[in-house]
Amino acid sequence: MRLVIARCSVDYTGRLNAHLPLATRLLVHKGDGSLLVHSDGGSYKPLNWMSPPCTLTVEEPDAESASAGVLEHWRVTHAKTGDALLVRIYEVLHDSTHELGIDPGLQKDGVEADLQRLLAEQVDVIGDGLQLVRREYPTAIGPVDLLLRDPAGGTIAVEVKRRGDIDGVEQLTRYLELLGRDPHLSPVTGVFAAQEIKPQAKVLATDRGIRCVTLDYEGMKGIESGAPRLF
Amino acid sequence: MRLVIARCSVDYTGRLNAHLPLATRLLVHKGDGSLLVHSDGGSYKPLNWMSPPCTLTVEEPDAESASAGVLEHWRVTHAKTGDALLVRIYEVLHDSTHELGIDPGLQKDGVEADLQRLLAEQVDVIGDGLQLVRREYPTAIGPVDLLLRDPAGGTIAVEVKRRGDIDGVEQLTRYLELLGRDPHLSPVTGVFAAQEIKPQAKVLATDRGIRCVTLDYEGMKGIESGAPRLF
DNA sequence: AAATCAATCTCGTAC
DNA sequence: GTACGAGGTTGATTT
Numbered sequence: 091m092r093l094v095i096a097r098c099s100v101d102y103t104g105r106l107n108a109h110l111p112l113a114t115r116l117l118v119h120k121g122d123g124s125l126l127v128h129s130d131g132g133s134y135k136p137l138n139w140m141s142p143p144c145t146l147t148v149e150e151p152d153a154e155s156a157s158a159g160v161l162e163h164w165r166v167t168h169a170k171t172g173d174a175l176l177v178r179i180y181e182v183l184h185d186s187t188h189e190l191g192i193d194p195g196l197q198k199d200g201v202e203a204d205l206q207r208l209l210a211e212q213v214d215v216i217g218d219g220l221q222l223v224r225r226e227y228p229t230a231i232g233p234v235d236l237l238l239r240d241p242a243g244g245t246i247a248v249e250v251k252r253r254g255d256i257d258g259v260e261q262l263t264r265y266l267e268l269l270g271r272d273p274h275l276s277p278v279t280g281v282f283a284a285q286e287i288k289p290q291a292k293v294l295a296t297d298r299g300i301r302c303v304t305l306d307y308e309g310m311k312g313i314e315s316g317a318p319r320l321f
Numbered sequence: 322m323r324l325v326i327a328r329c330s331v332d333y334t335g336r337l338n339a340h341l342p343l344a345t346r347l348l349v350h351k352g353d354g355s356l357l358v359h360s361d362g363g364s365y366k367p368l369n370w371m372s373p374p375c376t377l378t379v380e381e382p383d384a385e386s387a388s389a390g391v392l393e394h395w396r397v398t399h400a401k402t403g404d405a406l407l408v409r410i411y412e413v414l415h416d417s418t419h420e421l422g423i424d425p426g427l428q429k430d431g432v433e434a435d436l437q438r439l440l441a442e443q444v445d446v447i448g449d450g451l452q453l454v455r456r457e458y459p460t461a462i463g464p465v466d467l468l469l470r471d472p473a474g475g476t477i478a479v480e481v482k483r484r485g486d487i488d489g490v491e492q493l494t495r496y497l498e499l500l501g502r503d504p505h506l507s508p509v510t511g512v513f514a515a516q517e518i519k520p521q522a523k524v525l526a527t528d529r530g531i532r533c534v535t536l537d538y539e540g541m542k543g544i545e546s547g548a549p550r551l552f
Numbered sequence: 553a554a555a556t557c558a559a560t561c562t563c564g565t566a567c
Numbered sequence: 568g569t570a571c572g573a574g575g576t577t578g579a580t581t582t
Contacts (some may be wrong), residue, residue, distance in 0.1 A: 091347060091361045095419045105575040106431030114421045116322060116349070121361040127426035130352040134370040135562055137427050141364045143577085172406055175574070184575075187414060188326045190345045193360035196368050200337030202558060232556090252558080255571085260491055311385045336560045364579060370560080404560070433573065473580095483573080519555085 092119040095184035100127055100138050104173030110137055113182060117164075119146060121190070125166045125175065140166040140175045151178070200307060206235055206250045208310045209283060213238055215310065216248065216281055216303055234265050245275040254284030254302070259295045266300075323350040326415035331358055331369050335404030341368055343411060348395075350377060352421070356397045356406065369390055371397040371406045380407070383530055431538060437481045439541045440514060444469055446541065447479065447512055465496050476506040485515030485533070490526045497531075 094117040098112035110127065115137070118126040122142040129137050144166050146220070151160040155178060164177035180226075202289040206225065213220045227237035236248035247269055250263040263278050269278045280300040287302050295302050325348040331341040341358065346368070349357040353373040360368050375397050381393040386409060395408035437456065444451045450472040454485045458468035458478075467479035478500055480493040493511050511531040513522070518533050526533050 091326075092345070093415075094322075095421070102575075107427045108430070108575080111425045111428075113424050114419075115424065116324070116419075116421070118347070118359065120359075120363075124362075124364065126365050128349065128351075128357075130421035131355075131424070132351075132353075133355065133372045133562060134357050134365075134367050136365050137577085138425065139365045141577085142362070171575090184417060185417060186323075186415060186417075188345075188347075190326070190347070190361035191344065193368065194342045195364070197340045197342075198337055198560095199339070200560090215546075238427070254331050257488060261487075282428055288580090290570080333560070339560080364577060366561085372560080372562085402560090429575095431575090520554085 091185045091190050093117070093184065094119070095318045096179050096183060097181040097183070098127075099178045099180075102138050102173070104168070104171060108138060112178075112195060114183065117177065123166075124175075125164070127177070133252045136173065140168060140173065143170070144173075202250065202252045205252060205285070205305060205307060208307070208314055209248070209250055209305065210236055212310055212313060215305070216246070216283065220246065222234060224321055229265060231264055231268060232261075234269070240279075244277045245269065246281055247278055248281045248283055250305075251282075251284040252286075254282055254287035254291050256288070256291045256294055258284070259291050259298070259300065262295075262300060263298055322421050323418045324415065325350070325410075325413060326347070327410050328412040328414070329358075330409045331371055332407045332413075333404070335399070335402060339369060343409075343502060345414065348408065354397075356395070356408075358408070369406065371404065375399040375404075417441055417523070423427075433481065433483050436483060436516070436536060438537060439538070440479070440481055440536065441467055443541055443544060446536070447477070447514065451477065460496060460499055462495055462499060463492075464499070471510075476500065476509045477512055479511055479512045479514055482513075482515040483517075485513055485518035485522050487519070487525055488524050489513060489515070490522050490529070490531065493526075494529055494530060521539060 096117060097114050099112045102108040105151055114129040123144050124142040125140050126136040127138040146164055146166045149163040149165060151163050159180050160178045162179040166175040183273050210222055210225050213222050220238045223237040223239055225236055226233040234247045235250040238246040247265050249258055251258045259282060262282055266278055266280045269275050281303055282295045283303040283305055285305050285307055292302050327348060328345050330343045338354040347359040354375045356371050357367040377395055378512045380394040380396060382394050390411050391409045393410040397406040423504040441453055441456050442452050450470045454468040454470055456467055457464040465478045465483040469477040471477055478496050480489055482489045489494040490513060493513055495512045497509055500506050512534055513526045513531050514534040514536055516536050516538055518535060523533050
């Protein structure tokens, strides 16, 4: 990994065109050839970048650039897509190279898959007397997250999201339409379950007779982990 | 901006929990307090990070950590959300600080807004004899990208996307349903226009009587820029 | 390899 | 400030 602090301007051509005027920035050239252009603010997204697989070539500036004070051209090209990044280096304030080795990678806990697994184990969060038929119940247009039986013999289709927005309601609506035609399942009702449900999604769901349930991941995880329940 | 190359492990607690085992990584501490943890590969996304506004405090390791070889604890906390990042530093291989100043920011060209503007000026791309009624035609459920009149007196609602997928078709369908009830506009047909239309979206659109148009941004831009037309 | 879907998404913008 | 949609989305999983 090579770290360079430089005064530079940057031009990107690819899925769109973009330009960065002359300023001092951090350039990170990774071992896989990729390049990141960072400013001293903003979030983790670079101002500009090139994703691997790509190659960086350092060129002498043409006469016009040289007379404007450019020391080097860094050209980063993505062979497959044709995307190209041109960094004009005006001044190098720092330049160092480091060996990092491969990274063991990130271990996560608390993503949508965890939510769905927990909810399948605790369907009473959705309502009393419900029984899990199965997770990822297959249909012609994709799997339904959870399929439940209610005590009256009806079916409940549950869509699980970490953040519930309008798209999730549309998705569940398509499932309900399809499942409702199956005489073995009918009548089918819908439940939209998420850690956070956006107002528009709630309105649309309610309008379509879909019940919304807000999930408490930490609480559900506490029950899973064997904390005593009082009853 | 401070750049540190260090052997470290990282733990994140917040919207989820995540852990990075001990390895050599780049730590970027930006002027706004944010921290990025990068490996020597992958794309522009860090392995772990904390977004501003947040604060970094350097602590002496506790006895247990110290005996395991930890030199310092870097604790980065987001006051508002309660998210926290703990970096255990085992060895510092590089440490430098740099003044970058504020960045003038990125100038883009070729995003959805540009597409819509160009298409509004070149409605003949969609069909002959069409006339633009207006861009961003307001409805109760949001603005329609383009509303056109066809020579027969009917209305065409156009949804413009850079990449056309199933969501865009659903959105246009909702508009068509609503607009079709207006006797001043009826009959209303739909056109789904995008630089790239996914197969599933094309199937759904066709099934609903919506015509798909693939847009050539560079070509349309060439016309806009004053290239001569032969007629 | 292509498609599908989630994300500590981030980022702009309109309300 | 919040909500909503786009993104050079990226990244993971499945077909």
